[in-house]
Amino acid sequence: MKILLLSAEPAHLEELRTALADKAGRHEVSGGPLALLADPAELVREAPELLLVETRASDPGIWPQLERLAVTAPQLITAVISENQSPEFLRLAMRAGVREVLAPGTAEVVRLVARAEQHLVRGSQHDKGRVLAFLPTKGASGATFLATSLGYALSSRLDKKVLLIDLNLQLGDAAFFVSDKQPEFTLADVCQQIHRLDPSFLAGSATLVHPNFSVLASPDDPEKAAQVKPExxxxxxxxxxxxxxxxxxxxxxALDAVSVAALDNADLIFPVLQQNLSFLRDGARLLKLFAALGYASDRVRPVLNRLHKGEQVGVEEVEKSLGITVWRTVPNSYHAVVASINQGVPLAVLESAHHPVVQAVNAMADELAGTTPHNDSWLRRLLHH
Ligand SMILES: Nc1ncnc2c1ncn2[C@@H]1O[C@H](COP(=O)(O)OP(=O)(O)O)[C@@H](O)[C@H]1O
Ligand SMILES: [Mg+2]
Known part of the structure; x- marks a missing residue:
């Protein structure tokens, strides 16, 4: 693996080389000053696979630089080595697209190199990804909240690479549910240059909102929205x-042509419902439409959102009335969810893993990924602070 170490201390580069020496030949370690971060194009010229950035103090200048680098080289695994492990520092690192934050020490680095290698091997044997469509049964059912929360859970807990595409072409808001970044490009830009489409063009057009989690934002004006076609x-x-x-x-x-193309191409469809009669009416219409479009019922996984006890319409009534099994329920938690959306910060960052909504979303992510999370992720450390 090609490893690049940026540090103010040349001696640390030698230490790292020595520490990795028993794997001689497997790793190509080079080093340079922190100032190299200022020029991402130059930095990625040698195509490093792992970048280690050692900062002694928290140098605020490195975050925008690392963020730019994450856009230039979305494949690059970036780790920061620092004494500072405060939640604030970890949060800044996370937002800059840094995958790991390590305490100083060669043992930590050797372990990281092993993990990064595993990650690269897994990446090169990439199975085809799964396409999951979230569809509100009525307005404000929580589809965007659940899709963005699930994206965050799959990427942060389970180390999955996730892209969310916002297909609300007129007033899409998904990127802002989990980030305060202003998307530089949108779905319309990709469609306009569709001849350039390949995985790296796509990755470069999406906004990296968290490590491993990107959002391809909806077009920012109606004229551009019209350029997005189902094909x-x-x-x-x-x-x-x-x-x-x-x-x-x-x-x-609204189930326009683009929406139907989305559902046609989805492996699983998650209509999002709530427990009242108007949702049931629209839910029944939607299921009829799915049948007419030829979607097999095992592709359709209804999610009952904002569940609370004491409502006239319970899970059983929903299932009886729609003739379909509810896949998952998500509890109602108005203040916490609104706080998360208003701040543009995933609920799982604001609340502990015990929060009932976070638990429900995590359980969905675990089932969809078919795995349980590993415990050594630094993001988990951050979340449990
Ligand atoms: N589980 C929940 N508990 C409480 N409020 C929720 C929950 N899920 C969503 N909401 C609220 O519903 C509103 C609409 O959610 P949103 O995801 O934008 O819906 P949609 O995309 O279906 O239109 C949000 O602003 C949020 O306040
Ligand atoms: Mg929405």
């Missing part, structure tokens, strides 16, 4: 599944 979406998904483990679609409930 574009099919091509985009074909490229996306080569690169991402999960492609989540935040589908517009």
């Amino acid at each position: 574009h979406l099919a091509r985009i998904l074909k490229a996306a599944i080569l690169h991402y483990d999960f492609v989540l679609l935040d589908v517009n409930r």
Whole structure:
């Protein structure tokens, strides 16, 4: 593996070389000053696979530089070595797309190199990703909240590579549910240059909102929205599944041609419902439409959101009335969810893993990924602070 160490201390480079020496020949370690971060194009010229950035103090200048680097080289695994392990520091690192934050010490670095190697091996044997479509049964059912929360859970807990595509072409808001970044490019830009489409063009057009989690934002004006065609979406998904483990679609409930193309190409469809009669009416219509479109019922996984006890309509009534099994329920937690959306910070960052909504989303992620999380992730450390 090609490893690049940036540090103010040349001696540390030698220490690292020695520590990795028993794996001689397998790793190519080079080093340089922190100032190299200022020029991402130059930095990636030698195509390093793992970048280690050692900062003694928390140098605020490195975060925007690392963020830019994450866009230039989305494949590069970046780790920061620092004494500082405060939640604030970890949060800054996470937002800059840094995958790991290590305490100083060669043993830590050797372990990281092993993990990064495993990651690269897994990446090169990438199975095709799965396409999951979230569709509101009515407005404000929670489809965007659940899709973005699930994206965060799959990427942070389970180390999956996730792309969320916001298909609400007029007033899409998905990126802002989990990030305060202003997307530089949108779905419309990808469609406009569809001839350039390949996995890396796609990755570069999406906004990295968290390590391993990108959002391809909806177009920012109606004119551009009109350029997005159903046939574009099919091509985009074909490229996306080569690169991402999960492609989540935040589908517009108006069910226009683009929405139907999204559902046609989805492995699983998650209509999001709530427990009242108007949802049941629209839910029944939606299921009829799915049948007419020829979607097998095992592709359809209804999620009952904002569940609370004491409502007239319970899970059983929903199932009886729609003639379908509810796949999962998500509890109601108004203040916490609104706080998360308003701040653009995933609920799992604001609340502990014991929060009932976080638990419900994590359980969905675990089932969809078919795995349980590993415990050594630094993000988990951050979340449990
Ligand atoms: N589990 C929940 N508990 C409480 N409020 C929720 C929950 N899920 C969503 N909401 C609320 O519903 C609103 C609409 O959610 P959103 O994801 O934008 O819906 P949709 O995308 O279906 O239109 C959010 O602003 C949030 O306040
Ligand atoms: Mg929405």
